[in-house]
Amino acid sequence: MDMPKCRLGFATVIIALVSTVASAQNATVNGRVTNAEGGAMANADVTLRPMPGPGAPPAMPNMPGMNERTTKAGPDGSFAFDKVAPGQYVLQADLPGFGRSSQAITVPGPNLTFPMTLEALDLPGAVPPTAVPGGTETTQALLDRIKTLEQRLSDLEAGTVLSEPETRVRRIEVYVDANGNQTDQPVPGARTEVTYQRERVYRRQTISEKISEALSDAEQHHVQVGVSAAIAPQFARQTKGTKTDADGHAYQLASADVFFTAGIAQHTLFYADVVGLSGTPPDLEISGLTLLNGYSARLVRQNEIGLREAWLRTELFSQKLALTAGRLDLTNYFDRNAAANDETTQFISDALVNNPVLGLATNGSGFAAIFDPKIGLNFKAGFQQSNPDATNLNDSIYSLAEVGYLMRPPGLGEGNYRLWVRATNAAGRTSKAWGVSLDQKIAPPVTLFARYGDGKVPSGVEGETAFSAGQHFWSGGVTFRQGLILNPSDSWGVGYSQTRLAVGDKEHLVEGYYAFQLSEKLRLSLHATHALEVPEGAERTGFLVPGVRLQASF
Amino acid sequence: MTRARRSLMIGGAVAIIGAVLAVTGLRAADIKVADPTTVVMIVNRDSNEIAFMDIKTKKIVGKTFLGNNVNPHMVMMSPDGRYVVTGGTRANKAYIIDARTLELVKVINVDIAPEHLAFSPDSRWYYQGNPDGDSISVIDMVSLTKVKTIPGLVEPLNVTFTPDGSKAYVGNYGAHWVGVIDVRRHELLKKIQIAEVPGMAKLDPEKYLSEIKGINIAAPSIDGRFLYAADGDLGVVGVIDTREDKVIKVIRVGKDPWRIYMNHDGHYAITPNNGDETISIIDLKTNKVAATLEAGPNMTGVNYAAGKAFVISSTSGFVYVYDMNTLKPAGRIKLGTNIQLETATTDVAEQKLYLAVSTTNSIAIIDAKTNAVEMVSNVGLFPWGTHIMDSKDNYCH
Numbered sequence: 001m002d003m004p005k006c007r008l009g010f011a012t013v014i015i016a017l018v019s020t021v022a023s024a025q026n027a028t029v030n031g032r033v034t035n036a037e038g039g040a041m042a043n044a045d046v047t048l049r050p051m052p053g054p055g056a057p058p059a060m061p062n063m064p065g066m067n068e069r070t071t072k073a074g075p076d077g078s079f080a081f082d083k084v085a086p087g088q089y090v091l092q093a094d095l096p097g098f099g100r101s102s103q104a105i106t107v108p109g110p111n112l113t114f115p116m117t118l119e120a121l122d123l124p125g126a127v128p129p130t131a132v133p134g135g136t137e138t139t140q141a142l143l144d145r146i147k148t149l150e151q152r153l154s155d156l157e158a159g160t161v162l163s164e165p166e167t168r169v170r171r172i173e174v175y176v177d178a179n180g181n182q183t184d185q186p187v188p189g190a191r192t193e194v195t196y197q198r199e200r201v202y203r204r205q206t207i208s209e210k211i212s213e214a215l216s217d218a219e220q221h222h223v224q225v226g227v228s229a230a231i232a233p234q235f236a237r238q239t240k241g242t243k244t245d246a247d248g249h250a251y252q253l254a255s256a257d258v259f260f261t262a263g264i265a266q267h268t269l270f271y272a273d274v275v276g277l278s279g280t281p282p283d284l285e286i287s288g289l290t291l292l293n294g295y296s297a298r299l300v301r302q303n304e305i306g307l308r309e310a311w312l313r314t315e316l317f318s319q320k321l322a323l324t325a326g327r328l329d330l331t332n333y334f335d336r337n338a339a340a341n342d343e344t345t346q347f348i349s350d351a352l353v354n355n356p357v358l359g360l361a362t363n364g365s366g367f368a369a370i371f372d373p374k375i376g377l378n379f380k381a382g383f384q385q386s387n388p389d390a391t392n393l394n395d396s397i398y399s400l401a402e403v404g405y406l407m408r409p410p411g412l413g414e415g416n417y418r419l420w421v422r423a424t425n426a427a428g429r430t431s432k433a434w435g436v437s438l439d440q441k442i443a444p445p446v447t448l449f450a451r452y453g454d455g456k457v458p459s460g461v462e463g464e465t466a467f468s469a470g471q472h473f474w475s476g477g478v479t480f481r482q483g484l485i486l487n488p489s490d491s492w493g494v495g496y497s498q499t500r501l502a503v504g505d506k507e508h509l510v511e512g513y514y515a516f517q518l519s520e521k522l523r524l525s526l527h528a529t530h531a532l533e534v535p536e537g538a539e540r541t542g543f544l545v546p547g548v549r550l551q552a553s554f
Numbered sequence: 555m556t557r558a559r560r561s562l563m564i565g566g567a568v569a570i571i572g573a574v575l576a577v578t579g580l581r582a583a584d585i586k587v588a589d590p591t592t593v594v595m596i597v598n599r600d601s602n603e604i605a606f607m608d609i610k611t612k613k614i615v616g617k618t619f620l621g622n623n624v625n626p627h628m629v630m631m632s633p634d635g636r637y638v639v640t641g642g643t644r645a646n647k648a649y650i651i652d653a654r655t656l657e658l659v660k661v662i663n664v665d666i667a668p669e670h671l672a673f674s675p676d677s678r679w680y681y682q683g684n685p686d687g688d689s690i691s692v693i694d695m696v697s698l699t700k701v702k703t704i705p706g707l708v709e710p711l712n713v714t715f716t717p718d719g720s721k722a723y724v725g726n727y728g729a730h731w732v733g734v735i736d737v738r739r740h741e742l743l744k745k746i747q748i749a750e751v752p753g754m755a756k757l758d759p760e761k762y763l764s765e766i767k768g769i770n771i772a773a774p775s776i777d778g779r780f781l782y783a784a785d786g787d788l789g790v791v792g793v794i795d796t797r798e799d800k801v802i803k804v805i806r807v808g809k810d811p812w813r814i815y816m817n818h819d820g821h822y823a824i825t826p827n828n829g830d831e832t833i834s835i836i837d838l839k840t841n842k843v844a845a846t847l848e849a850g851p852n853m854t855g856v857n858y859a860a861g862k863a864f865v866i867s868s869t870s871g872f873v874y875v876y877d878m879n880t881l882k883p884a885g886r887i888k889l890g891t892n893i894q895l896e897t898a899t900t901d902v903a904e905q906k907l908y909l910a911v912s913t914t915n916s917i918a919i920i921d922a923k924t925n926a927v928e929m930v931s932n933v934g935l936f937p938w939g940t941h942i943m944d945s946k947d948n949y950c951h
Contacts, residue, residue: 121660
């Protein structure tokens with residue numbers, strides 16, 4: 001190889017490369033900013049900014065090293081950036097009243113002249129942009145046209161259903177002086193007053209939204225009506241003791257509650273529950289210490305409609321204190337065990353719904369106060385008359401107090417723990433009782449529950465009874481809401497209760513149930529209960545009571 | 555980029571802003587927001603504007619009017635802090651605002667009723683969900699043009715990008731699946747069913763054949779590996795492995811979960827269950843419900859700050875507070891009577907919440923440590939939501 005020629009060629013290549021690089025580093029990016037009709041857009045701001053490479057983190061504006069450059073378009077709309085280093089850039093042009101024109105460019109490139117077209121922004125209701133000093137007549141004409149179009153659009157919108165301006169009433173503070181002059185801002189000598197005023201807003205709603213809002217509004221102003229109905233057939237098979245009439249018998253109780261709810265003032269609610277029961281529960285033939293069918297507790301008179309509850313509730317002190325007064329069922333407020341408290345959806349046996357030591361037999365006039373600051377600790381106090389034959393409010397008054405606490409024992413889920421005390425003056429004697437109630441999640445789908453109660457229930461007017469001498473009660477069990485279920489919203493549980501009277505009588509009761517959630521409003525439950533009665537000094541009797549409960553609520 | 559690093563860079567940027575302005579040639583008078591991290595963006599639905607409130611002074615430093623009857627829904631700043639965007643629900647348009655000058659720089663036609671939106675991590679793509687159009691409009695933030703409309707979705711509410719920006723996941727409120735989008739091609743790749751509709755559904759046409767409450771969002775775990783998607787009708791949260799795009803666990807929560815909100819430390823997530831007015835706290839290590847706690851009606855959002863969760867109960871006027879260490883209730887904050895709360899954002903220091911109170915045209919600033927409330931009035935008509943750049947609680951409803 002001829003070395004001198006080779007060196008010459010190599011030097012030529014190097015010179016050419018250096019020349020190219022130098023040329024690229026000194027590239028000039030230029031162009032012209034025009035409107036859609038091609039008119040020059042003088043004074044437009046034109047910006048050139050480097051674009052981060054692929055995968056690079058987003059680069060903030062004003063960041064050091066961004067080297068963002070801006071210039072103004074000249075009277076003819078032209079612009080230029082010199083000494084542009086190789087790379088990828090975003091080239092953009094702005095002018096008030098027009099949308100930004102933006103594009104990605106690469107330097108060096110075959111053509112570094114870029115036309116930039118600005119299109120007017122169409123903003124109904126906007127203040128028209130002022131004419132740009134140095135702008136062309138075309139720009140002003142365009143702005144005028146925008147204004148005209150905007151007005152036409154606004155007129156069009158005002159005449160259509162969907163654009164009907166919405167109004168709403170607001171509670172506002174104003175300032176009123178001694179002469180009755182009202183201002184929006186404070187003025188010397190004016191007092192602050194609260195008033196209501198309509199305001200108009202530009203909100204475009206669809207017809208469906210308007211209809212939906214109207215229906216919702218109407219619903220809030222009307223009395224809400226709900227229905228809860230249940231049919232509970234049960235069967236009895238005697239398992240222990242001398243055969244009785246109940247052996248082999250079938251039973252059925254039908255219950256229907258119609259309840260009304262209405263908001264009548266700020267944070268104040270009216271509620272009434274009218275109930276009708278009909279049928280023959282097993283408790284009419286099977287005599288136990290507790291009821292085999294929890295619905296039986298509501299059965300005061302067959303085939304008659306009765307007022308079960310009717311009360312007013314108001315909430316005070318930032319809604320931390322709720323006061324309820326009227327005809328009540330205090331068991332709705334006290335000893336509310338999350339897993340075993342509702343005969344319509346959970347266990348059906350009364351011993352796994354309530355604590356019999358509470359002693360409440362029937363609903364009556366009463367009052368309940370609940371203080372709940374939403375910190376996991378709450379306090380309740382209340383009284384209720386539980387004697388349908390009472391002639392005054394001093395008779396058969398049950399007074400209750402409860403403290404509840406939400407706890408999270410180590411390694412477990414949340415648990416609700418309650419301690420309550422009760423006193424009553426029924427039949428002229430004071431009797432007291434106390435109890436605890438807990439429901440503790442041991443896993444997301446599994447909840448353990450337990451109740452304990454000890455005390456005396458009131459004597460009858462005839463004197464001491466087996467119950468009034470004192471009783472001791474406890475129950476416990478487990479419920480499942482997930483896992484080992486057939487459908488996602490099903491639940492099941494098993495529970496055991498033991499009731500022991502001071503005179504020695506005992507009852508052991510065990511129940512299992514499976515509740516199918518057939519639809520949002522319909523449940524079907526299968527139950528099996530076994531009750532073993534152990535009277536002091538008498539023969540034991542046992543009954544197996546399977547049953548079905550069909551319950552609808554809507 | 556870590557937040558600390560980004561904050562450092564932003565601090566540097568602010569410190570030398572004068573010099574930079576000289577270089578850029580932008581007049582100081584043009585710039586209303588020099589540092590995009592210093593403002594709270596407020597979307598005022600009924601005055602059809604985006605308001606910008608200075609975090610320190612609590613003053614509105616600027617408003618960008620979008621046009622009558624636009625009714626903007628959600629506002630978001632691009633990750634590079636360059637643009638602020640919103641979808642005008644009743645105008646069927648996307649609005650792009652220069653984050654420094656607060657000037658509206660582009661209006662782009664999209665599909666029907668644009669609401670929620672998201673940016674790709676590199677700020678290049680702005681995905682605008684159009685629930686009534688069953689589509690997503692893809693907007694190139696370099697050319698500021700709509701480059702594609704992705705069809706085939708069902709009431710798309712929220713979009714989540716993977717950290718590398720290669721895929722996006724779409725929550726379909728009108729269905730029970732999450733859509734997977736290939737961001738390189740802007741195409742719907744796959745539908746991931748969160749859970750099976752129970753067999754009993756045929757007995758309940760009133761529930762399953764009327765309004766559908768499906769998936770609001772697929773929210774990412776802190777490392778982006780997993781997505782959590784709550785389904786309202788099914789009452790579950792599905793856990794999606796983004797490597798294989800399949801559901802690896804279904805967690806049953808309360809009734810009608812609105813959506814899921816991820817705690818900032820990656821340990822827990824919360825679903826507000828509007829069907830039974832509870833919240834379910836999910837342990838993200840075990841993917842099990844750690845606690846179900848009483849809450850309020852019509853919950854619209856959850857924010858995390860100072861070791862607590864703040865759950866917004868829209869119609870009650872309360873924000874319910876929960877201690878995220880003990881997973882127990884920690885009180886509730888009353889913001890007013892007969893008011894409507896919307897959504898909130900949390901500042902990057904995780905000390906304060908900025909909650910839109912629509913019916914009083916105000917923003918409630920809640921001190922997360924003390925639960926003290928300061929109201930900023932007259933921010934605009936019917937503030938619907940707020941946004942702070944780099945906040946971990948930027949969401950809408």
